[in-house]
Amino acid sequence: MASIPVIVKHQGKRHEVELDLSSNGETLKYQLYSLTGVEPERQKILVKGGQLKDETPLSSLNAKPGQTFMMMGTPSGGQGSGDLGRPKEAVKFLEDMTEAEAAKAEGATPAGLQNLGNTCYLNSTLQTLRSVPELQQELLRYRPSAGAGGSSNLSDLSSFGLGGLGASMDLTASLRDLFKQMSETQEGFPPLMFLNALRNVFPQFAQRDRNGHGYAQQDAEEAWSQIVTQLRNKLLIKEGEGESSNEVSFVDKFLAGRFESVTECDEPGAKEAGEQATPSSDVFYKLDCHIGKETNHLHDGIKAGLEEKIEKHSPTLDRDAIYTKRSRIARLPKYLTVHFVRFFWKRETQKKAKIMRKVTFPAELDAVDFCTDELKKELIPIRDKVREIRKEELDVERARKRQKLGHQRDEDKSTEVESESLEPMQKKKAAEERKDASKATDKDDDSAMADVFKSDAEYEAEKAASILAAKKELAELIDPKLRSDEGTNKSGLYELRGVITHQGASADSGHYTAYVKKQAHGNKEEDGKWWWFNDEKVTEVEAEKIETLSGGGESHSALILLYRAIDLPTAEALQSRLRSLGTQSQLSLRFDHQISRSNSTITHQPAPERSKWPRRLIYAGIFGGLGVAAGKWMDNKVSAPVEPATPEDVLKLEEIRRVYENGLPIVQELRNNPDYVEADVYGNYSEEDKKQRFTSGPLRGSRGLALQKVFWNDKERKAISVVYLGNGLEGWPTVVHGGALATVIDENLGRVAIRNFPERTGVTANLEIKYRAPVYSGNFYTFHSTIDRVQTTDRKAYVTGEVRDPVGRLCVQASALFVVPKKYKLEEIGEQY
Numbered sequence: 001m002a003s004i005p006v007i008v009k010h011q012g013k014r015h016e017v018e019l020d021l022s023s024n025g026e027t028l029k030y031q032l033y034s035l036t037g038v039e040p041e042r043q044k045i046l047v048k049g050g051q052l053k054d055e056t057p058l059s060s061l062n063a064k065p066g067q068t069f070m071m072m073g074t075p076s077g078g079q080g081s082g083d084l085g086r087p088k089e090a091v092k093f094l095e096d097m098t099e100a101e102a103a104k105a106e107g108a109t110p111a112g113l114q115n116l117g118n119t120c121y122l123n124s125t126l127q128t129l130r131s132v133p134e135l136q137q138e139l140l141r142y143r144p145s146a147g148a149g150g151s152s153n154l155s156d157l158s159s160f161g162l163g164g165l166g167a168s169m170d171l172t173a174s175l176r177d178l179f180k181q182m183s184e185t186q187e188g189f190p191p192l193m194f195l196n197a198l199r200n201v202f203p204q205f206a207q208r209d210r211n212g213h214g215y216a217q218q219d220a221e222e223a224w225s226q227i228v229t230q231l232r233n234k235l236l237i238k239e240g241e242g243e244s245s246n247e248v249s250f251v252d253k254f255l256a257g258r259f260e261s262v263t264e265c266d267e268p269g270a271k272e273a274g275e276q277a278t279p280s281s282d283v284f285y286k287l288d289c290h291i292g293k294e295t296n297h298l299h300d301g302i303k304a305g306l307e308e309k310i311e312k313h314s315p316t317l318d319r320d321a322i323y324t325k326r327s328r329i330a331r332l333p334k335y336l337t338v339h340f341v342r343f344f345w346k347r348e349t350q351k352k353a354k355i356m357r358k359v360t361f362p363a364e365l366d367a368v369d370f371c372t373d374e375l376k377k378e379l380i381p382i383r384d385k386v387r388e389i390r391k392e393e394l395d396v397e398r399a400r401k402r403q404k405l406g407h408q409r410d411e412d413k414s415t416e417v418e419s420e421s422l423e424p425m426q427k428k429k430a431a432e433e434r435k436d437a438s439k440a441t442d443k444d445d446d447s448a449m450a451d452v453f454k455s456d457a458e459y460e461a462e463k464a465a466s467i468l469a470a471k472k473e474l475a476e477l478i479d480p481k482l483r484s485d486e487g488t489n490k491s492g493l494y495e496l497r498g499v500i501t502h503q504g505a506s507a508d509s510g511h512y513t514a515y516v517k518k519q520a521h522g523n524k525e526e527d528g529k530w531w532w533f534n535d536e537k538v539t540e541v542e543a544e545k546i547e548t549l550s551g552g553g554e555s556h557s558a559l560i561l562l563y564r565a566i567d568l569p570t571a572e573a574l575q576s577r578l579r580s581l582g583t584q585s586q587l588s589l590r591f592d593h594q595i596s597r598s599n600s601t602i603t604h605q606p607a608p609e610r611s612k613w614p615r616r617l618i619y620a621g622i623f624g625g626l627g628v629a630a631g632k633w634m635d636n637k638v639s640a641p642v643e644p645a646t647p648e649d650v651l652k653l654e655e656i657r658r659v660y661e662n663g664l665p666i667v668q669e670l671r672n673n674p675d676y677v678e679a680d681v682y683g684n685y686s687e688e689d690k691k692q693r694f695t696s697g698p699l700r701g702s703r704g705l706a707l708q709k710v711f712w713n714d715k716e717r718k719a720i721s722v723v724y725l726g727n728g729l730e731g732w733p734t735v736v737h738g739g740a741l742a743t744v745i746d747e748n749l750g751r752v753a754i755r756n757f758p759e760r761t762g763v764t765a766n767l768e769i770k771y772r773a774p775v776y777s778g779n780f781y782t783f784h785s786t787i788d789r790v791q792t793t794d795r796k797a798y799v800t801g802e803v804r805d806p807v808g809r810l811c812v813q814a815s816a817l818f819v820v821p822k823k824y825k826l827e828e829i830g831e832q833y
Contacts, residue, residue: 006063008045010036010071019058026054037075044072100184106521111182112536114190118209120535121220122195124514125227127533128498128562130179131516132335138237138250139176171197171227172234188536202226219352219507220500220559221339228255228285253487257284258331260372265314266322275316281330286337286560287370291355296789297715298338298361298561302370305341328372332379332489335497336367338561342551343507352507358552358758360714361496363543364674365563368492378479379492382568385474386491389569391672392467471569478568494563501549501556513556515546544683550714552758641728644701652702656724659780660707664806666782667709667722676711676720681751684829695747703728705744710751717756718786721748727777736775745769745801745814748783753797753818754829756787761826762797766817773811780806795820 003018015035029040045052047061102108113123174197182189199206209216232251239248264277289301306327314321346353368379482490497517504510514533520526532539551557642649670676682696690696699705706724723744731737746767754762781803788798796819803812
């Protein structure tokens, strides 16, 4: 489709633009961005019928050659395009880059590792270790000693990544070379040199397959432990300066923690004879999560691993006795490795069998509960202050979004009214008047602001100031000794950064992969997505995928977790952010200032003389308004429900969502509780499947189940669903039908049961319901579901539930039994049901 020349007027300048009729409004905005310097999201282009939207086809404007359009907006820096500075670095296009430059570019896909024959265990381990930036930096500085891997000449070449086979005996140098080569490509790289070094240093990894056709599959946990041990011995870093400087192991500084333990004999005879408990201190490089019959969450498994039974000789009893060793963490490393003890030696098959039990793990781990009392006293105030700052930051962010949406709606409304009601010459005059009014507002004094309520911008500034003060308090809470240790965790909170998974039934078979969280590039924030390393295949996945790695079958189950200490919020970061928000806040204040001036003018007008007629009119208006409101309320209650997908239904759904986001205290309370994770229902179903289901098909829309959100608490194995019950579910007028309520209750209880079953499916065997109070339509209710841990098995789940109204009053009690049939194969529903 041909293009036509048009003129766009902006700030008194005329810009000639070729209007491509085959494109849309977003393309035109980017054209104008190159001419004016105004970002596309800050542009307002006035066309017939209102404001040009990004998705509007330009052909629908019916523009003629030479037609003039008006554009409003200023650059984010408040300056025109003529003030844009020259880029500090020359722009280089992707096709002009070398392979190494493209691999280091922003957004580049990291390199995978080729499978050289049952080496997926090694590939996943290496990809997870590579996610530690401090390790990569120290490896680049590593210089092997002359005797580490052959002659001094080969060692010198190895320091530049050119050692070849000469570096094969130095595992640390081989790891450095491998990471360097991976950083210069986006293709699958063969880790041949490192694999050769690993098999030379640790011959067990050169074990052959039973059939003799290749190398055998190995345990990723063994590979992780052996590599970390080598790094501990080889990779040393220098601390301090001058004579006081000393060398410490990188692993001891960043990956090692310390236990304070007490070993005590269990037999009463030893205690009566005066045998005392023995204290000890041990270094650990990973925490073991032991999986037993009662282990459902990572927290349970770690706590079980901190207490162990050992048999040793008792000097008091002069024989072997059972001792209990209780350990607590006295030092938390910056990087915490957690190992799920899923493999055990099975004599019948002579293999390392796998424990299939599902064990959930959090994206943020609170390790304070595992620490000694002394360390808890140091960490708890810092942890609580961090959570307080997070909550305040979240409140400020929500206030900023509400302010932005409110101003945007007001501007769009005024622009639309102006475009529809004014002639072209009047529009120009009105725009000039707005510009003059804006200038006059800047010069006005503060007298007009005296009677004005606090604006959103002022509220935001006060909240930001309180956050700034809280961050300064946080810095003062950190113990000087704790602050000086760069490699320790200062808050007790960890964020998940890497996961090594295993798929299969034993350690000697199956397949290993790794998930690594994407790191931020430059000053940008992380987008929350992950890289999935499946040998040479690298895929970007959403964070929800990590929640499916809890186990429960032969599918991918987490074997090793790598946690990193959270970055403590600093006052300097907030101050720089406030400076960047200064222009936006001033614009908001200016907008509120204009409104307050007009309100102030109206407020100070002299009041008319009192008479009886105005009072009578006021009373008539009040009672008339009450009558209209009552009539609308009755009409809303007794009128037929709104049909789904109609304009009225869309508006009503928007209102329901707005109430959910801003008007329900229970939602805010659950969001602030780190044990609960918010999710949408029916996440495992396609749109076509949803139409076929009863609750998401016929009951959709504002008349039925208008909104359903579920908050999972895997730690306590319970769920709380927030559900809006529409007036299409009524039996008696305004009261929800008992059968409809039973359907929703059955589905919510089933969610918890199915999430517990390894097969992720099941059916209702029994459902008992006791109705305690009426459930009224047109309201939000919370559905609480909890599983009975004692009676529940892999094929039977006993679940209890309650339905409560918005103020917490009990309305319904229920209990149910869900089973997985043995004779019938049911379709897997999944966790997001």
